[in-house]
Amino acid sequence: MRDKPPLVLLPGTLCDERLWMPQIEALIGQANILVPRIDTCDDLDGQARDILKRIPWPRFNLAGLSMGGILALSMLRQAPQRVERLALLNTNPFAEAPERQAQRRGDIEQAATMGIARYAREVLAPLYPAEGASGDPVHAELVVAMAERAGLETFRRQALALRDRPDGSAGLAAITQPTLVLCGDGDRLCPPERHTYLAEHIPDADLMILEGVGHLSTLQAPAVVSQSLANWLTREPNPLPRREP
Template structure:
């Protein structure tokens, strides 16, 4: 894949059961300045192996890297494995810690529930209600999109993603070694990945800028596209990390 010299390569990693449609507002708005690529997330139930597969999919030797939720966790794994390939890092709605023991125990229940309900009902009845900011009603268009992405991803991919998240390593110890210009962004109403996680990220990554969006939940790229786009433009304007 040949990148236009005037356009920056940008690897966008979606979250669990999401695809390129999670990033559609950013791809459309930034199309004049970035060459965007969104990888598949179905190759493995091991997080680091999945990250290596994403590196193999990436069509450029170096790129700016952004991930949301599971995508942010994968971005941190990519950075551990191949820091020389990453020019900038953006972490959206991301938890840098290993899965809590009590949450680990519930992953099998999540998979069993998805198997029992099917992906359409599981996405509509279980996942979509978790994504708006606390106290907000669901946006019907966002719910429809969450369901469509889950249907496309399918049950097998969900099983692998759930296991990868359950068994993921703790990434917090490596944050101080990150040298790339970093954007940390979340909504203040995110119930799945609390703002406190992002304060931790911003405090422990040396070159990080923190953006907290008021009234926004877990799917910030869809729920506040204009604000996210503005933050991404400012991030892309920061000088890239030098080649190692």
């Protein structure tokens, strides 16, 4: 019997493995799953290098949501030979817009003043439901719990890493891995047009846009996302690059 394929799941800002819990429960019989922490430094490419060092498998499947998707693109740029398949959920391939860069320091200061739990509840959680939809209070409390576990210093590092991240759009055409691009049509933070761009510029990409879903698709449409990832894991990966003798 073939060994289960390795699967690395990267969560978003102030999130942990609980963001992916529906998918972990659905795929645990199909894949060996690892959810790394993303809190070691305030440099995005440096964070990606740290994650690559901690992954025990020489080759693995890689999925990321939001900041996790941005990190996944950096990991792929740094070690394309290690990634078999790529999944990008509710994410953004571009560098931070100048106006958003200017806001990041204020975000950190606001979170420090309010406390990370209150900041997550009052500022972050309301942004995650689909536009025009009321939020699920269970999801909101999970966002708060994950933020409390992560803490203010992790938020500071992640905010600075996102602020200063490189533009990942230029390298999309070089991606050879079978790729799933998935988002919600009501995602206010990473809107559908960014995912359409990803799918148009990655040569072997499948695009899924989920109706009535916001930024946290893994929680807001757990069954559809889990099935999409299960199907993606069965796609034939590209062979290893040929090495010259």
